[in-house]
Amino acid sequence: MVNAAIRIAQPGSRSPSYQAIGNMRMRYQRGKRTSGFTLVEVLVAVVILSIGSAALYSGIGYGLKCLAQIREERRAVQILLQATETLRMYNWDQLHSSSFLPSAKTYSYNPSSTRSPGVTYTNRIAVTTVPSASENYLTNLSQVNVAIDWTSGGSSHHREITTIFARRGLQVYVY
Numbered sequence: 551m552v553n554a555a556i557r558i559a560q561p562g563s564r565s566p567s568y569q570a571i572g573n574m575r576m577r578y579q580r581g582k583r584t585s586g587f588t589l590v591e592v593l594v595a596v597v598i599l600s601i602g603s604a605a606l607y608s609g610i611g612y613g614l615k616c617l618a619q620i621r622e623e624r625r626a627v628q629i630l631l632q633a634t635e636t637l638r639m640y641n642w643d644q645l646h647s648s649s650f651l652p653s654a655k656t657y658s659y660n661p662s663s664t665r666s667p668g669v670t671y672t673n674r675i676a677v678t679t680v681p682s683a684s685e686n687y688l689t690n691l692s693q694v695n696v697a698i699d700w701t702s703g704g705s706s707h708h709r710e711i712t713t714i715f716a717r718r719g720l721q722v723y724v725y
């Protein structure tokens with residue numbers, strides 16, 4: 551035998567309503583949730599988490615790109631300093647000899663990754679006269695420009711160091 555009874559609460563009444571279908575009876579209160587999340591709440595939470603995850607991954611990618619640029623800059627400065635320190639070992643005649651001093655040299659850095667072709671640095675050395683030197687020092691001073699160029703990420707970069715060399719050393723002309 552199946553009992554089917556429905557009791558409906560009067561408007562404004564705070565008493566719970568009962569509903570019986572068959573032998574099963576359910577109790578609920580109008581206007582109050584007992585547990586769980588609605589579909590709208592779950593969708594809003596998923597959208598917020600998606601935006602946060604996208605921002606996090608974007609920030610990590612940007613940080614790695616900046617790190618690679620800094621690494622390339624430091625490598626270029628190291629090459630410039632190495633070339634400048636090597637020039638300190640030359641005497642005056644070697645510094646002005648076109649056969650002894652290379653005008654351009656290429657350095658390649660290829661990381662152990664097979665996906666990236668690496669970075670190629672081109673180093674140029676130019677020896678000129680000092681533009682601001684007086685007539686007395688013009689034949690005893692030389693200006694050396696060491697420049698380096700490389701291309702990465704679709705843009706070209708350039709760094710340069712300029713120094714002055716003296717025929718008998720700088721201390722003779724400073725004191």
